[in-house]
Amino acid sequence: MTKHALLSSEAKLWRSLACAKSELRLDLTLACGQSFxxxxxxxxxxxxxxxGRVWTLTQTDDALWYYVYKKQDGLEGSERKRKASISPVEENKSKKRLKAVKDEGEPADATVQDCDVEEKLLRGYFQLDVKLGDLYSDWGAADPHFKRIADIFTGVRMLRQEPTECLFSFICTSNNHISRIQGMVERLCEALGSPLCQLDQASYYDFPSLSSLADGSVETRLRDLGFGYRARFLQQSAKQIIDVYGIQWLESLRSVPYPQARNALxxxxxxxxxxxxxxxxMSLDKAEAVPIDTHVWQIAKRDYQYSAGSGQKSITDKLHRDLGDFFRALxxxxxxxxxxVLFCADLKKFQKFKQSPVKQLKNEEENEDKQPEMFIKSEKMS
Structure with missing residues (x-):
């Protein structure tokens, strides 16, 4: 059975590109609720x-290391068992997707062309052409509170995700928390995506296509998988994009102004x-977009003495716009x-980074004593 790769045991099979931890912290960037x-x-x-590839990433002080897995044959049997309850039409679509995966070959073969493609994908995904250190310096000069946070939370980058995956993942975030969203996105990919490989008994799937999401059977299937009312939104949004706007519509929003893209979505x-x-x-290149939820609103009130809308109980469109303009001006x-960066720094899971080494060690020892009774609650995301 293929296992998850470890840099320490098979370093010669890994590739790397120069990247300091001050420019990218994987533990913060990949776990702060951007991608699931x-x-x-x-x-x-x-x-x-x-x-469309399965990766394992790790890093040293001055390099980002990556391992790309080969797409595996022999997944048909498990797919038949997994989708035994699917209609014949859907099963036929699944077989076609699986055949397409096999026909594409194995992009992890270490050819020069593959290496170039994979490095380009990785650089684009993490937007490594953006000099994060320079941005941190500019933000810190304009904002003393940011500077205090940035000294601890370095390397938080914005991902550039594939628009379809980003959109439909975030439709799942309504009245939800991070760990549950991760489970929903995983089930969505397992139900509708193409199989890629299996590692240590964990199966990995590509994100579903728009056409798969738009199928008339999707709402019922996703409700059965625990998506609730979000199942209808997922299917109807995919159908509307295909029927009204066209398959390339989401990609085209990258080239229009931010307000136009937001209103279109x-x-x-x-x-x-x-x-x-x-x-x-996170996917349409609008770096000025500032997502506002109750969590960010609390940060604004607590750390920036932002008082507009303080008498309100919910975030109106006007408050969303005004608070976004406040941060854009800053x-x-x-x-x-x-x-x-501030959102990441405020998540409960990362509070340990704010503690002194002595206090952190003490808390870890206390947590170990309480481990059997612990229940970790993730932050709400609206």
Missing amino acids: RWRETAEGHWTGVMG RTLPGVGTKVADCVCL WGPYAGWAQS
Whole structure:
């Protein structure tokens, strides 16, 4: 059985590119609620799906290391068992997807062309052409509070995700928390995506295509998988994109101004202003988009004495716009990137980084004593 790769045991099979930790921290960037496809499969090793490939990533002080797995044959049997309850039409579609995977070959073969493609994918995904250190310096000069946070939370980058995956993942975030969203996205890919490989009994699937998501049977199937009312939004949004806008519509939004892209996304079922801003920021190249939810609103009130709308109980469109403008005026054209640093720093899972080494060690020892009774609650995401 193929196992998850470890840099320490098979370094000659890995490739790397120069990247300091001050420019990218995998543990922060991949676990702060931008993407829901990555898991820490060994200490400091993150495995996930990107660009139709399964990757394991890790890093040293000055390099980003990556291992790309070959697409595996012989998955048909498990697919038949997994999809035994699917209609004949859907099963036929699944077989065609599986055949397409096999016909594509194995992109992990270490040819020069493959290496170039994979390095380009990785650089684009992490937007490594953006000099994060320079942005941190600019934000810190304009904002003393940011500077204090940035000294601890370095290397939080904004991912550039594939628009379809980003949009439909964030439709799942409505009234949800990070760990549950991860499970939903995983089930969505397992139910409708193409199989890629199996590692240590964990199966990895590509994200479903728009046509798969738009199929008339999808809502019922996803409700059975625990998606609730979000099942209808997923199917109807995919159908609306295909029927009204066309298959290339989401990609085309990368080339239009931010307000136009945000308003276009809001025409889709289940897409409000916050989700639209997340998609604009994380997949459509709108670095100025600042997603606003109650979590970010609390940061603004607590750390920036932002008082507008303080008498309100919910975030209106006006408050969303005004608060976004406040942060854009403070941080500039990459305001969405800066906001992600503060959002990350405020998540409960990362509070240990703010503690002194002595206090952190004490808390870890206390947590070990309480481990059988612990229940970890993730932050709400609207």
